[in-house]
Amino acid sequence: MKTPPGAERTDGSSVQIGALVPLTRPGWVEAGRHLLAGLELAVRDVNGDGGIAGRPLELVVRDTAADPERAAAAVDELARLGVAALAGEYHSVVARAAAARADALGLPFLCSSAVLDALTEEPTEWVARLAPAQSHGWQIYADFLLDAGHRRIAVATQPSVYWASGTRILRDHLAPRGGTVIELDMRTLTPTAVCDALVDNGATALLLLVGHPEPAVPLVTSVRRDERLAEVLIGAPAGQPEFAEWATLLGGDGAGIPFLRYLPERLGPLGARVEAALRERLAEAPSFVAFEGYDTVAVLADVLRSGGTDRARTAGSWPGVAVEGTRGQIRFSRTPGIGVRQWAWPPVQVVDRDPAAPDRLRILHAG
Template identity: 80%
Template sequence: MNTPPSSPGARRTDGPAVRIGALVPLTRPGWAEAGRHLLAGMELAVGEANDAGGIVGRPLELVVRDTAADPRGAAAAVDELAHLGVAALAGEYHSVVARAAAARADALGVPFLCSSAVLDALTDQPTQWVARLAPAQSHGWRIYADFLLAAGHSRIAVAAEPSAYWAAGTRILRDHLAPRGGTVVELDMRALTPESVCDALVDTRATAVLLLVGHPEPAVSIVKSVRRDPRLAEVMAGAPAGQPEFAQWATSLGRDGAGIPFLRYLPERPGPLGARVETALRERLAQAPSFVAFEGYDTIAVLADVLRSYGTDRARIAESWSRVEVEGTRGPIRFSRTPDIGVLQWVWAPVQVVDRDPADPGRFRVLHAG
């Protein structure tokens, strides 16, 4: 799957294409809606790069591979794309999948700009080959924990499925809340049904329950059960991983899906570039773009700038991360080394805690910013 040709008015590009391998979840069990937004942002940026003359006159091309949320499939895709001669890799939404892709990219010496995955330990050891746009999980989830405390929630339940990502999130919340008088109680969703979660919440006396589970299920069923239980009328449901950002959430839950705070990586007000890209993405997606679409656009904007400035040699691309200075849709992008994170990191994309307005679930409210 490759991107479509540039618009008829584009500047002419000649010669062999400069190819970027794009890793995106496009089918189940991957979060396909997030993958579609990620790819839309990438494709928009590729088209604009080609309209501006490509990479020193050569067309830029995406070579897309569907990871379907499968770490082994993602690693195999990295092998294939490296063999095809891509200059760099881009994308991926799921943290555990991105971790597998990053490990393989590091082993093969292929530069990888990760768009959306937030797991702090994206690699086991420091590497020059991988850079990341999304804020590290420890950064965003601490901001979310501060929001919980400011909103009066100090006894938090997490309804969690087994996953390195969910386990890391639980640990971040516990470590940040405990010194501030907060408590985190884990509800193991391997042993509970959405209905029995309600009894567990009553027993634990939690004032908030966080959905550290898959979407749409069991997240949708848990929300419906909690909303319909009169004992839990004052219990807040939250989804720090961002499930309510996407249209499928609102379609599945309607007003039940409103008032559920989540993390979003957008500024409160976009600048001129962000506003222009938002308009173009809205037209391309036929709906409001999520923050993931902006991550996709910014990923290609960074790589196009690097390729124009430093060429297509993989080692030179990897060496250039620390020299990147690109105006992205959400602010100036620069990469640096951050303690306890093994990849070059943008420090930081803007972070908001947002929910859907109960009075108008199609509208988002910014509740907290970090």
């Protein structure tokens, strides 16, 4: 791989990492805040440990606002500024646009949180990913539904490559095991109409494959208020209930809604130390997204310390990574059907907010 101009800096200045984060609407701002907190904490720790060969590590942050075009433009700008690598992004469709530009420009990109399997159209050496592929996590979620006795599952969906991919994964995994997926198009249905459709189709579970807070919050409220649906499970594999805003908007109605998160049952010493520091920084319990941010910088710092800031050398280092992260040892490999270097796999849990104490999360299933 040819090294792009300006990738190697020897003037003693800081080593810069470009950070892509959704910090304004319509981006998921709370997720962006947690992701950035993890990135920033790791940079602080790296610099406290001597930086990169004596040079301070610096984040150059750009707000993607969940806009693929804005993210692609940010990648162009960051490449011109001479960053050594890219980090971050939460939204899968945005990360896909960033990955395409990073690949085209020869800029290493370690994706923190986006899970869409097809992060790139073709295999690339420039992009690696920490988050598990959607197919991996959502199949674990489907197994949880089957174990809980759910066979007729409705999905409330909106137009999106991400939601369409999730629906396909669920259908392909459930159908051979006797499960049925019923699609409810939120472009045409009101929350009340969704309730009627659940009754008409005999669904025992409704999965929220929709944006937050609209229309996820009014959907939950409508289902919870409908006496006909008292036994229907509401689920959110994409993780909408992970953040405190969910509990603030829905209170008790937001509890008992299983979602995916990527944490081990128990954190090791590093994870526990980082959790305490993140809690202080965020003034609330850190989500798994904050840990993903921390681990992203930990991996990039290790690569940059061992191989320098040459971009091609960084991208060529993915196969040799062996970094102890907050959630286990991180290694990258080639996974069938996925075009980027992938950590296979981070820990995966299905959890919900405890109805008896909505601020507390319960582990329901692990994969």
